[in-house]
Amino acid sequence: MADNEFGYTTWGMDWVRLAEPLRQTRPDPLLPRARSIARNDGVHAVTEGRIVRAQIHRGGQASVTHIELTPLARTAVTALTGIVGVEPTLLTDEMHAAARAADIPVAPELAAIDCSCSARTARCVHVLATFYDLARRVDEDPRLSLDLQGFDHPDHGAAPGDSGGAPETPRWIPLNTLDPAMFFEV
Template identity: 30%
Template sequence: MSTATRRSTATREKPAALGSTWWSRRWIRALESLGATYPNPRLPRGRTLARNGAVQGLTVRPGEVTARVELPKSSCEVTLHLPVFSDSEWTAGVRVLAGQLQHAASLLEGRMPENIDDTFGKAGLTLFPRRGELSSRCDCRDTGDPCAHGAAVHYTFANSLEDNPFLLPTLRGRSREKLLTELRAARSGGGAEAAAGPESVPASELPSADGYFTGGDLSAVPLHPQPPADPARRLRRLGPPPGGTPGDAEWLAGAVERAAAHAWRTAGGGA
């Protein structure tokens, strides 16, 4: 089970400005747009508590976020709940992700693609809360959902996403490690049979080369070429091609490395 802790109990560090990445802004929008179930008057108080570092011991597990909100004379225990995806739903989600080369490469490099939820939508899924999915529990006397303390945990979780967007799939039931393992397996053909192939554009639909040239003296453009450190790194991260073997992947990686070396020699006038 994957667990991520954002704050230590010994330190009350104030979080950075909320919403500086697309995934944290999306979580905040989900919280603030869920209608009457989430009365707005409690949200400003929650933002203030989050900014003042009142939320401690934030922990993320499949289906729940737990934390303690420290107040001047007391503290509250808060739990946020979000349904996890079933194994069959995750299989469908990974399948569509594996069919998007750009998404697969970004995830395997530890980055969360900005339009990943559009791709998940093809499997009928979303990493972010839908209306009615998100709930909270707090041991205070406020009956609001969320209360100000629950809202503070929401905003602090959004702040945690700044550094680790993989908390989103963790909350939906897949740790980063398991998600990437399943994605590599799907990319290599172990379960990607039904995946949509990587997006492609027929050559006949590409604009002509003239469309990329606006005129001017190209020799006047300053160039600062650098040899690639590892030109086949992204290819190796993707694993074997669908239906291929590890040997096929190494052959392709070798071809990429030879092509990169030849391009570098050509650029330097050595070919």
């Protein structure tokens, strides 16, 4: 696995699998361009908690991607702490294998994806380039993979339905729940 440019650790390979899922049956023509963009530092990503915002510059065009990750469940955080420790400085492939053997989900799960490009798809070249850039960054520091899933903030990283935390504010409000009288005078 050391010959891979992206995902040479098992932590980074989880991020490559977002761009190259195993269930994919035919080649994706966007993957070579996405790898090229990530390889040539065309992705400028900023992480805030479980959210990644990236600016991708390609030629004279620029796009902004927004990726939000599902938080680890409180039970997964507790079990994972027993394997990697409270403040791990270095995560190894053996720790990843131990977490998998204990059925602890460590692979990132996406909650929301958005891109400002005109493709209007969740698998545009900009999102794929962001996945590759994140895979490279996770290969350098595997702790980033867990941090993006809320491991470092167990109070804020509880999945909806977990006990012990404040209820999560919904991202969207259904239109039929709004009262027009609140906005207009009758």
